[in-house]
Amino acid sequence: MFDRLEKIEERYEELSRLISDPEIIADNSRWQQYIKAHAELEDIVNAYREYKQVNRAVMEAKELLKDKLEDDFREMVELELEEQTEKKEGLVQKLKRLLLPKDPNDEKNxxxxxxxxxxxxxxxxxxxxxxxxxxxxxxxxxxxxxxxxxxxxxxxxxxxxxxxxxxxxxxxxxxxxxxxxxxxxxxxxxxxxxxxxxxxxxxxxxxxxxxxxxxxxxxxxxxxxxxxxxxxxxxxxxxxxxxxxxxxxxxxxxxxxxxxxxxxxxxxxxxxxxxxxxxxxxxxxxxxxxxxxxxxxxxxxxxxxxxxxxxxxxxxxxxxxxxxxxxxxxxxxxxxxxxxxxxxxxxxxxxxxxx
Known part of the structure; x- marks a missing residue:
């Protein structure tokens, strides 16, 4: 799943460059096509980037807990780890839903x-x-x-x-x-x-x-x-x-x-x-x-x-x-x-x- 998400993010970044390209902007038909494709990927890319940020926070908290910490600080880190882990699990489920095949008719009248x-x-x-x-x-x-x-x-x-x-x-x-x-x-x-x-x-x-x-x-x-x-x-x-x-x-x-x-x-x-x-x-x-x-x-x-x-x-x-x-x-x-x-x-x- 994450290999697929990486490729989606790469494509999103490529589309971001293309829709800013003066040559593409001059061709309205192509520009509209790229704008639409860019918009279709936006939700999943934003969710994936949030997932990566939360995952880093989880890894950092786990690394901190390997060290000797004062009780108050350890308790704070453990609480942070619990919150970020729960958030990470929620984002994994969200990403799975976003990766489900879309009904091609969904946007139709x-x-x-x-x-x-x-x-x-x-x-x-x-x-x-x-x-x-x-x-x-x-x-x-x-x-x-x-x-x-x-x-x-x-x-x-x-x-x-x-x-x-x-x-x-x-x-x-x-x-x-x-x-x-x-x-x-x-x-x-x-x-x-x-x-x-x-x-x-x-x-x-x-x-x-x-x-x-x-x-x-x-x-x-x-x-x-x-x-x-x-x-x-x-x-x-x-x-x-x-x-x-x-x-x-x-x-x-x-x-x-x-x-x-x-x-x-x-x-x-x-x-x-x-x-x-x-x-x-x-x-x-x-x-x-x-x-x-x-x-x-x-x-x-x-x-x-x-x-x-x-x-x-x-x-x-x-x-x-x-x-x-x-x-x-x-x-x-x-x-x-x-x-x-x-x-x-x-x-x-x-x-x-x-x-």
Whole structure:
């Protein structure tokens, strides 16, 4: 591990020289490439340099303890050794985590799809709650959101909603949200006060760029139709809505959020690219399943991953056994406690498998 860290530090120093070279600065494309590579190595190099500094302190304290020391001074050195040794062990674990292979999609934007499951109108209302939860979280993170496709219900819920979240690290923070989300509460339409159980599914897809997925124009059937809005009322009488069918896979994507047919087609293509990329990556994950089975990273949408229990003000993430009694706060977008726990668990599992 330390040989690898030495090479990483050497590369970081080389990149530091390159980004200061006038010849490189004059070539903006190369300069941007080196700046990005330099930034990607910065965290691990800083941690490694801190480790080396702490390790020197440990060695120096051990050398001091070999000599005859006054009791007070010896006690002080022993305390320093204990503190620095603990710090060193923490840095070793941090370096191991930083050396784990990075998900190439982590820095990408996200297409997040929420669909009502079992439970009729109550499931559609819960899908709306999840949509607002994620958009509020995105707002807290300084990310931008944009609805790509939506199918509203009369009471203000969603049969389905697909929206784009644009921001640094969006996929890395949200990728463990894929799965079945279950809600237990008394619906507003329930006169007898009985608790109902409903569900909605969430799919988190990294946005695919054109270079990620090649789509043959001959494989597409594009239909246009008049847009409709919430409750089914007509939005306009022009054929601005677009439906794209990918013939080889049978995938169908429609978009009617914009008044412009061109913009709706552009949005629909972004959704289609992300879904095709997801299909390709699912196939890769199936092939790798025999060698690596991740505790929380499978993205299997058939799993019930989380329960939102309103009577008990409780949210439970079943994958990691995390329970919090802050349901209203979470629905207002305070998701960091759950997301951080999922990321930590995933890293711990990956470290265990790497040993």
């Amino acid at each position: 996200v297409l997040l799809e929420v669909r009502a499951g079992t439970g009729g109108e109550e499931a559609a209302l819960f899908a709306g709650d999840l949509f607002r939860m994620y958009t509020r979280y995105a707002e807290k993170m300084g990310w931008r959101t944009e609805i790509m496709e939506a199918n509203y219900t009369d009471l203000g819920g969603f049969k389905e909603v697909v929206f784009l979240i644009e921001g640094k690290g969006a996929y890395s923070r949200l990728k463990f949200e894929s799965g079945v989300h279950r809600v237990q509460r008394v619906p507003s339409t329930e006169s007898g006060g009985r608790i109902h159980t409903s569900a909605a599914t969430v799919a988190v897809l990294p946005e695919a760029e054109e270079v990620d997925v090649e789509i043959n124009a001959n494989d597409l059937r594009i239909d246009v139709f008049c847009s409709t809005g919430p409750g089914g009322q007509s939005v306009n009488t022009t054929q601005s809505a677009v439906r794209i069918t990918h013939l080889p896979t049978g995938l169908v994507v429609s978009c009617q959020d914009e008044k412009s047919q061109h913009k709706n087609k552009e949005k629909a293509m972004r959704v289609l690219r992300a879904r095709l990329k997801d299909i390709a990556e699912q196939e890769q994950r199936k092939e790798m399943a025999s060698t690596r089975k991740s505790m929380v990273g499978s993205g299997d949408r058939s799993e019930r991953i989380r329960t939102y229990n309103f009577p008990q003000n409780r949210i439970t993430d079943h994958r990691i056994g995390l329970t919090t009694h802050r349901l209203p706060n979470v629905l207002m977008g305070e998701l960091d406690e759950i997301i951080d726990a999922l990321i930590t668990t995933d890293q711990a599992e990956r470290l265990r498998q790497a040993e």
